[in-house]
Amino acid sequence: MRALAHEVDLEIRLLLDAIYHRYQHDFRDYAVASLRRRLAQAVEHLGCLSVSGLQERVLHDPTAFPSVLQYLTVPVSDMFRDPWYFRAVREHVVPVLRTYPSIKLWIAGCGHGEEVYSFAIVLAEEGMLDRTLIYATDINPAGLEAAQAGIYPLDRFRRFTENHRRAGGKSSLSAYYRAAYGSAAIDKRLKKRIVFSDHSLATDSAFGEVQFVSCRNVLIYFNRTLQDRAVGLFHDSLCRRGFLGLGAKESLRFTAHAAAFAEVEHDARIYQRKA
Amino acid sequence: MIDTARIDAIVVGGSAGAFTVLSSLLPALGPAPRVPVLVVLHLPPDRPSAAAAALGGRGQRVKEAEDKERIEAGVIYFAPPGYHLLVEPDRSLALAFDEPVHHSRPSIDVLFESAADAFGEGLLGVILSGANEDGAAGLGAISARGGLTVVQRPDTAEHPFMPAAALRAAPASAALSVDELRSIFAGFDTPSRDRGALDD
Numbered sequence: 467m468r469a470l471a472h473e474v475d476l477e478i479r480l481l482l483d484a485i486y487h488r489y490q491h492d493f494r495d496y497a498v499a500s501l502r503r504r505l506a507q508a509v510e511h512l513g514c515l516s517v518s519g520l521q522e523r524v525l526h527d528p529t530a531f532p533s534v535l536q537y538l539t540v541p542v543s544d545m546f547r548d549p550w551y552f553r554a555v556r557e558h559v560v561p562v563l564r565t566y567p568s569i570k571l572w573i574a575g576c577g578h579g580e581e582v583y584s585f586a587i588v589l590a591e592e593g594m595l596d597r598t599l600i601y602a603t604d605i606n607p608a609g610l611e612a613a614q615a616g617i618y619p620l621d622r623f624r625r626f627t628e629n630h631r632r633a634g635g636k637s638s639l640s641a642y643y644r645a646a647y648g649s650a651a652i653d654k655r656l657k658k659r660i661v662f663s664d665h666s667l668a669t670d671s672a673f674g675e676v677q678f679v680s681c682r683n684v685l686i687y688f689n690r691t692l693q694d695r696a697v698g699l700f701h702d703s704l705c706r707r708g709f710l711g712l713g714a715k716e717s718l719r720f721t722a723h724a725a726a727f728a729e730v731e732h733d734a735r736i737y738q739r740k741a
Numbered sequence: 742m743i744d745t746a747r748i749d750a751i752v753v754g755g756s757a758g759a760f761t762v763l764s765s766l767l768p769a770l771g772p773a774p775r776v777p778v779l780v781v782l783h784l785p786p787d788r789p790s791a792a793a794a795a796l797g798g799r800g801q802r803v804k805e806a807e808d809k810e811r812i813e814a815g816v817i818y819f820a821p822p823g824y825h826l827l828v829e830p831d832r833s834l835a836l837a838f839d840e841p842v843h844h845s846r847p848s849i850d851v852l853f854e855s856a857a858d859a860f861g862e863g864l865l866g867v868i869l870s871g872a873n874e875d876g877a878a879g880l881g882a883i884s885a886r887g888g889l890t891v892v893q894r895p896d897t898a899e900h901p902f903m904p905a906a907a908l909r910a911a912p913a914s915a916a917l918s919v920d921e922l923r924s925i926f927a928g929f930d931t932p933s934r935d936r937g938a939l940d941d
Binding site for chain 1: 807808809810821823824825827828829830835836837838839840851854855858859
């Protein structure tokens, strides 16, 4: 028989408490409904009988936690995903970034790195990459490793190439990767300007001063409390009049910081820190 | 035929052939239905949510669901293209970008299962025409939580596969013609004298 919803939610709360105290990863303010679904998959995948069973495994078997972490994070993305976003970045953000002698970007929740390399390519095309540093952060070490490796199945590049073109790409995407044996590896020149690191929007503090934060399809996984915390970090990390880019269906409307930002481009969800 | 008084929310799912049916069902709810309505329609990903606009009639409040939005009675919410729509335990809405389910994002199962958890016995689930099995597990979950379930009678559906699969997963469901579905929806229309009191 299927457990009642509130029993499962209780088990989830206990699991998240256990994970927090044991591994310092804080999922306690994540949105519950999608977490419930992914944890049900984790229960099945790890051969447990319930979320409580998963809790026991996670507490007593440290090698099980990395597998559970794969279910708690959602790294789904593409290069130049939502091409209009990158088009808007080029139009509204790049001209301002160009005025800085050194440029710093923060890609928060970078997943497997597709968006990080997309930004590196935009900046390379604009001739600004050499004076740019991109901080790419995530909470999932395996994800960060994959992001840093920058190797993707070759069949995904048809879509990446189409996205890049629609994003207003000024060069050929093939100039930035090398294909071999069904995979493609991102060029080392792009990687030189990227620093991958572990950072949690739930527990860590603000980043050094940056001019642009891009954090897309991350906030939807948070409840309002954690959304407020994350946007607060972005605000504190941005320089005056620095930019914030969110996912296509995310907005600052329901957050506590809505008044601290001005909307630059509604459809692309690009905002600018006021003062 | 169906006890609509205990219902706090309606979820509707459909795919191929569901658009026309839905456009004849929604107006029956009247301008201010007593409950919120949440809809997942499988649409081509590049077709914007014009669908939602096209389906709203008679002064109905139809909108694309937003992340962490509070659900309001009387509003018809559509899942945005490309995102799963879920109901949180506090009955606010959430979007997710997880992998597609049954090749679908938004997926009917994802909405129905989360709504079943949030609304329990107070949920009415409706599966319309469609050509894949998305929604079957979701309707089963609603039924298991004590909610009410109905499907468009497969022989009246342009694509019977989806309602037939849903009927197998939730055998207690009523299989109804479009006219019968319409009269159930009409049961949620509020008499105009009550409308001012909706928010009390």
